[in-house]
Amino acid sequence: MAISAITGGAAYFPGSATGIPRGQGASQGSAGAGQLTPEEQAQVDKLKARDRQVRQHEQAHMAAGAGLVTSGASFTYQRGPDGVNYAIGGEVGINTSPGRTPDETIRRAQQIRAAALAPADPSGQDRAVAAQAAQMEIEARLAQSAQPAGEPGGRSVASMQDRIAKAYGIEAGGSSLNAYA
Helix, strand or coil, rough: CCCCCEEEEECCCCCCCCCCCCCCCCCCCCCCCHHHHHHHHHHHHHHHHHHHHHHHHHHHCCCCCCCCEEEEEEEEEECCCCCCCEEEEEEEEEEEEECCCCHHHHHHHHHHHHHHHCCCCCCHHHHHHHHHHHHHHHHHHHHHHHHHCCCCCCCHHHHHHHHHHHHCCCCCCCCCCCCCC
16 A cells, blocks of 8 residues: 555555465455454454455545556455455556646646545555655646747746736836836
């Protein structure tokens, strides 16, 4: 339930499971539910709660990352004393490549950040990816402000001065513009 760094155009929201190989999903074992000791039943209850939490966490990433999700949730499982596999970690792949324009990159970065922070309990890794997406947005805004006035989304200083001059009814094109509030 953490998110890895944004590299190579894809980020993953990996689980924090330890040493348990991925399973094929929950499957019923040979032990019956009535044969569990109180300690085993307590462990099963904890695993069920963790399974629910992990699935909700990954679903939140997928819902907020719609359109950027490159792979559905995959889970890491732990077999409980009842023979059932419970999800204890998970990950979701998401495309983190920049857009073709600064405007598109800004929108993508905002959605990546939203996907990373979508779960009610974002992990440290989720927060790190959100921070990287915020940095991506800042860089796109800087690129956007450096575009010449004639380009779509251009925010050059000259074009801003022209818009301000027009808003105040001042003749544009002078070497300076002084505005007093």
